[in-house]
Amino acid sequence: MNLLLHNMNPSIKFVIVTVSMIVMAFFFNPITPLLFCCGIILFQLLFSRINWKLWTFSMLPFLIAAFGYLWTTLIFAKSSTGNIIWTPFFLEITDQQLDLALSLTFRVLAFSMLSLLFAFTTDPVKFVMSLMQQLKLTPKIAYSVLVGYHFLPFIKDEFLQIKQVHKMRTHNQPTSKWHRSKAAYRMLIPTLAGAVRKAERAAFAMEARGFTGEARQSFFHPIIIKQSDILLSMLFSILLIGSCTIGVTLSR
Amino acid sequence: MLKDWKLKEVVLMSLFGVVFGIVYLIFIHIGNIWAGLIGPIAYEWMFGIWFIVSIISMYIIRKPGAALLPETLAALIEVLLGNAVGPRLILSGIVQGLGAEAAFAVTRYRHFNLAVLMLAGAGSAVFSFIYGYFISGYAALDPALVAWMFTLRVLSGMIIAGIGGKYIADGLLATGSLRGYAISHSRKGDASA
Amino acid sequence: MSNVTFHFPDRRDPVLENVSFAVRAGERLVISGASGCGKSTLLLLLNRLYPFNCDGTIQGDIWLFGKKTEDFVPGEINQQIATVFQDPDTQFCMPTVEEELAFTLENLNVPSADIETRIASVLELTSLSDFRYTKIHSLSGGLKQRVAVACALVMNPKILLLDEPLAHLDPLTSKKFVQWLDTLQKRVNLTIIAVEHRLASWNRFFTREICLGNSGKVLADRPFIDAKPLVFPAHLSSIRQDEALHVSNLAVTIAGENRLLPMSFSMNSGEVTIIAGPNGSGKTTLLKALVGILNTSGSVKPCLQLGYVPQTPEYMFLTSTIKQELAFSQNASSEELTTLMDRLDLLRIAESNPFSVSHGQKRRVAIGAMLADKRNVLLMDEPTAGQDAASLRELYELIRQRAADGDAFLIVTHDMSFAYAVADSVLLLKNGSLSGKFDSSDIWYKQDLLFSHQLLPPEGDVKDELVVT
Numbered sequence: 001m002n003l004l005l006h007n008m009n010p011s012i013k014f015v016i017v018t019v020s021m022i023v024m025a026f027f028f029n030p031i032t033p034l035l036f037c038c039g040i041i042l043f044q045l046l047f048s049r050i051n052w053k054l055w056t057f058s059m060l061p062f063l064i065a066a067f068g069y070l071w072t073t074l075i076f077a078k079s080s081t082g083n084i085i086w087t088p089f090f091l092e093i094t095d096q097q098l099d100l101a102l103s104l105t106f107r108v109l110a111f112s113m114l115s116l117l118f119a120f121t122t123d124p125v126k127f128v129m130s131l132m133q134q135l136k137l138t139p140k141i142a143y144s145v146l147v148g149y150h151f152l153p154f155i156k157d158e159f160l161q162i163k164q165v166h167k168m169r170t171h172n173q174p175t176s177k178w179h180r181s182k183a184a185y186r187m188l189i190p191t192l193a194g195a196v197r198k199a200e201r202a203a204f205a206m207e208a209r210g211f212t213g214e215a216r217q218s219f220f221h222p223i224i225i226k227q228s229d230i231l232l233s234m235l236f237s238i239l240l241i242g243s244c245t246i247g248v249t250l251s252r
Numbered sequence: 253m254l255k256d257w258k259l260k261e262v263v264l265m266s267l268f269g270v271v272f273g274i275v276y277l278i279f280i281h282i283g284n285i286w287a288g289l290i291g292p293i294a295y296e297w298m299f300g301i302w303f304i305v306s307i308i309s310m311y312i313i314r315k316p317g318a319a320l321l322p323e324t325l326a327a328l329i330e331v332l333l334g335n336a337v338g339p340r341l342i343l344s345g346i347v348q349g350l351g352a353e354a355a356f357a358v359t360r361y362r363h364f365n366l367a368v369l370m371l372a373g374a375g376s377a378v379f380s381f382i383y384g385y386f387i388s389g390y391a392a393l394d395p396a397l398v399a400w401m402f403t404l405r406v407l408s409g410m411i412i413a414g415i416g417g418k419y420i421a422d423g424l425l426a427t428g429s430l431r432g433y434a435i436s437h438s439r440k441g442d443a444s445a
Numbered sequence: 446m447s448n449v450t451f452h453f454p455d456r457r458d459p460v461l462e463n464v465s466f467a468v469r470a471g472e473r474l475v476i477s478g479a480s481g482c483g484k485s486t487l488l489l490l491l492n493r494l495y496p497f498n499c500d501g502t503i504q505g506d507i508w509l510f511g512k513k514t515e516d517f518v519p520g521e522i523n524q525q526i527a528t529v530f531q532d533p534d535t536q537f538c539m540p541t542v543e544e545e546l547a548f549t550l551e552n553l554n555v556p557s558a559d560i561e562t563r564i565a566s567v568l569e570l571t572s573l574s575d576f577r578y579t580k581i582h583s584l585s586g587g588l589k590q591r592v593a594v595a596c597a598l599v600m601n602p603k604i605l606l607l608d609e610p611l612a613h614l615d616p617l618t619s620k621k622f623v624q625w626l627d628t629l630q631k632r633v634n635l636t637i638i639a640v641e642h643r644l645a646s647w648n649r650f651f652t653r654e655i656c657l658g659n660s661g662k663v664l665a666d667r668p669f670i671d672a673k674p675l676v677f678p679a680h681l682s683s684i685r686q687d688e689a690l691h692v693s694n695l696a697v698t699i700a701g702e703n704r705l706l707p708m709s710f711s712m713n714s715g716e717v718t719i720i721a722g723p724n725g726s727g728k729t730t731l732l733k734a735l736v737g738i739l740n741t742s743g744s745v746k747p748c749l750q751l752g753y754v755p756q757t758p759e760y761m762f763l764t765s766t767i768k769q770e771l772a773f774s775q776n777a778s779s780e781e782l783t784t785l786m787d788r789l790d791l792l793r794i795a796e797s798n799p800f801s802v803s804h805g806q807k808r809r810v811a812i813g814a815m816l817a818d819k820r821n822v823l824l825m826d827e828p829t830a831g832q833d834a835a836s837l838r839e840l841y842e843l844i845r846q847r848a849a850d851g852d853a854f855l856i857v858t859h860d861m862s863f864a865y866a867v868a869d870s871v872l873l874l875k876n877g878s879l880s881g882k883f884d885s886s887d888i889w890y891k892q893d894l895l896f897s898h899q900l901l902p903p904e905g906d907v908k909d910e911l912v913v914t
């Protein structure tokens with residue numbers, strides 16, 4: 001039960017998350033995104049086993065950004081009608097403005113939560129595999145992405161090494177801002193050159209394994225659509241429709 | 253579209269996606285903190301960074317799709333990294349890629365000089381702004397501010413993505429590791445164009 | 446293959462010229478020749494990755510199993526000709542051994558019911574069953590190379606192509622790899638075509654040899670004769686009395702894991718010391734610790750004049766021409782630079798981009814940059830890997846000359862003949878700890894000590910002496 005979200009078919013999850021985001025973009029009341037946020041947290045509590053400490057930590061930058069949205073929309077909002085509810089300094093803030101600002105802020109939070117829900121419960125390799133099997137992504141792209149993902153630790157390692165060797169060679173050079181950005185450029189070039197070389201070798205290796213880029217007939221580990229996927233999608237739809245209608249009615 | 257792509261080109265796009273995916277993530281964090289201090293306009297001046305992979309890749313590979321694909325892959329890789337903004341990024345990646353792609357399509361994929369690259373940077377900026385206008389609700393903001401944001405973003409796209417992207421790709425070309433890609437073959441033709 | 450001539454698009458002279466040969470089933474063929482003469486290119490033509498992937502032009506025909514290569518659909522031929530590439534790190538596309546094998550079989554459209562049995566049987570055949578669920582990037586270099594062979598064999602190929610499979614393996618692992626391949630070949634009757642510089646490590650494995658010359662012509666096509674190991678001229682020790690490097694209680698701990706246990710040793714000026722040990726024993730880690738790239742405990746004296754040539758020389762390039770690269774530190778006068786470039790044979794390419802020259806040249810640029818920095822202790826990580834005989838001799842001369850001038854060298858290598866020739870002393874590492882510093886005059890006779898570090902005595906001269914002593 002508490003692994004349902006983790007086991008959900010990644011493509012379906014992806015489609016639902018994306019659709020929810022697009023739908024929410026059309027609602028300018030604060031209640032819809034707020035309800036939606038609560039629903040997501042509830043879903044995660046019920047159907048997933050995530051590390052809440054890490055989750056809170058990952059939400060932090062988004063909270064800061066959301067706060068930025070709040071006060072800029074308050075100050076820079078289109079001058080609009082409505083009852084003036086607060087007049088700090090020489091600004092006038094109307095209830096409509098506040099509503100709008102809050103709705104944008106909660107929207108940022110809702111988007112972030114959706115994203116984190118996806119990120120925390122999805123295995124990247126399965127996601128790509130499922131994109132290929134359910135959404136008909138061509139194997140050429142799917143496997144190239146997997147190769148890129150697989151090379152990530154190598155590229156990171158290589159970048160660190162380059163950085164350190166460069167530091168050793170340039171230890172007595174000036175460190176002004178200009179020099180620092182020049183140093184960053186000097187590190188980027190070998191990293192990219194390494195990536196080009198790796199790409200070529202990996203592509204050769206794939207072709208040498210008989211990879212033609214054609215769609216495949218059989219998979220060793222097929223990824224299927226289960227009943228629980230349908231159930232979860234329905235729950236998500238209810239949450240989405242529910243928070244939209246309630247939001248619209250309440251803010252009338 | 254993918255038929256005349258070689259596998260090594262697709263893999264190269266993916267690895268560029270990885271490298272720039274990491275770079276993007278770093279900047280998202282910087283951007284978020286700035287955004288908290290001075291609002292959404294914080295992102296604008298450095299928005300060009302997010303378009304750079306389209307421009308570098310198209311400049312190197314020169315095939316239809318070479319701007320759209322890597323931007324999308326970079327976004328996908330960012331999502332795979334399990335970090336930050338999640339699936340929404342894939343959508344914005346596609347939109348940004350389309351913007352750059354449009355600029356190259358208008359010039360019929362024949363010219364890849366600085367002006368065209370800057371145009372592509374501007375294209376990404378315009379497309380991503382229209383997208384952002386709906387998704388992030390810029391409609392609610394003061395039109396003057398929106399105009400400012402737009403100008404900043406287009407400038408940033410032209411300068412950071414257009415000029416910066418060409419500078420990086422030229423540096424890479426000089427290393428000789430790009431032989432076997434279109435950029436090495438059409439060197440002379442391009443100089444006259 | 447008949448009369449094949451091959452051009453890269455941006456070069457005037459062909460890489461391969463009028464190459465013709467035929468290979469019978471079950472043959473074991475080795476292709477040898479100087480670095481950069483076109484051996485890898487030839488292999489890539491044989492499995493049809495070239496010319497499609499590099500826009501090169503080809504004249505003449507290549508016939509595989511009685512059919513021209515052009516007549517095969519892309520990918521079709523790769524299901525009968527399997528390839529193992531040189532670099533163990535960049536030839537896998539999936540995270541675990543099992544997934545990598547499944548990827549290969551899915552490509553062949555093997556029904557999913559059969560995939561399981563074929564994976565199990567190839568793992569059995571290659572005795573890799575224990576590693577089925579292991580992450581590939583956590584395997585040692587030797588094991589990676591074996592996994593690559595397993596992926597090749599799971600396709601049931603008729604021909605196996607190998608590109609310098611031993612370049613990064615320690616001596617004993619290399620030897621085991623060759624023996625293992627030998628048994629395997631007898632069991633499944635493969636045709637093997639390999640590219641190799643270190644022929645001596647293969648003993649009598651091959652039955653035929655094709656030598657490629659510098660202009661891409663076949664120099665010789667003959668039955669394989671026992672390879673003579675490289676012989677280097679003897680050297681006089683140039684050790685001086687003053688201490689050049691003193692290390693005490695150096696240790697490295699990364700993420701709570703001891704990667705290097707505390708070790709102490711010292712070196713004098715003019716001394717050439719070899720670091721040897723099994724794959725993954727911490728040799729690279731030691732060098733990085735010495736130059737201060739890794740956080741360490743313990744002390745290294747002196748710490749500023751150390752020069753470091755990483756395993757991948759590209760990591761250290763900062764500028765866009767070789768000349769600027771050498772002049773970067775501004776520690777050497779322009780006459781000094783010119784003599785240095787002359788001695789390193791870099792004058793001809795002084796204006797080239799350091800990234801674009803050949804592998805051996807890159808390494809010499811890196812060494813030159815360090816020498817021009819006036820660093821008098823030089824650390825080098827595997828300068829011998831993938832180098833042909835001529836470059837090895839050149840490297841040997843260079844090191845001995847600089848040692849005679851009083852510089853100290855600390856060199857990591859898996860090439861025991863080279864080590865035997867160049868070393869004054871040897872540091873042996875195992876599992877992150879230092880077994881000791883040994884004098885080069887007697888270490889090569891202590892077989893047990895060498896074996897326990899996955900090393901072998903160098904081929905040739907020492908063995909003869911062994912019999913005498």
Ligand SMILES: Nc1ncnc2c1ncn2[C@@H]1O[C@H](COP(=O)(O)OP(=O)(O)OP(=O)(O)O)[C@@H](O)[C@H]1O
Nearest residue numbers: 431432453460479480481482483484485486487499
């Ligand atoms: N894509 C390419 N475009 C142009 N020239 C190339 C390309 N690839 C290789 N070359 C050049 O072709 C020559 C032969 O290269 P190849 O890799 O076949 O050499 P090799 O015999 O395998 O050398 P090594 O022993 O060092 O591996 C080299 O001089 C190399 O610089």
Ligand SMILES: Nc1ncnc2c1ncn2[C@@H]1O[C@H](COP(=O)(O)OP(=O)(O)OP(=O)(O)O)[C@@H](O)[C@H]1O
Nearest residue numbers: 157586613704722723724725726727728729730731
């Ligand atoms: N980034 C890393 N993260 C975790 N473990 C690592 C990392 N780099 C190296 N190691 C481990 O540290 C040990 C020592 O590695 P090192 O690279 O020093 O070996 P080496 O002696 O140079 O081997 P080789 O002969 O194969 O080059 C190995 O067991 C290796 O798996």
Ligand SMILES: [Mg+2]
Nearest residue numbers: 484485486608
């Ligand atoms: Mg080669």
Ligand SMILES: [Mg+2]
Nearest residue numbers: 728729756826
């Ligand atoms: Mg090493």
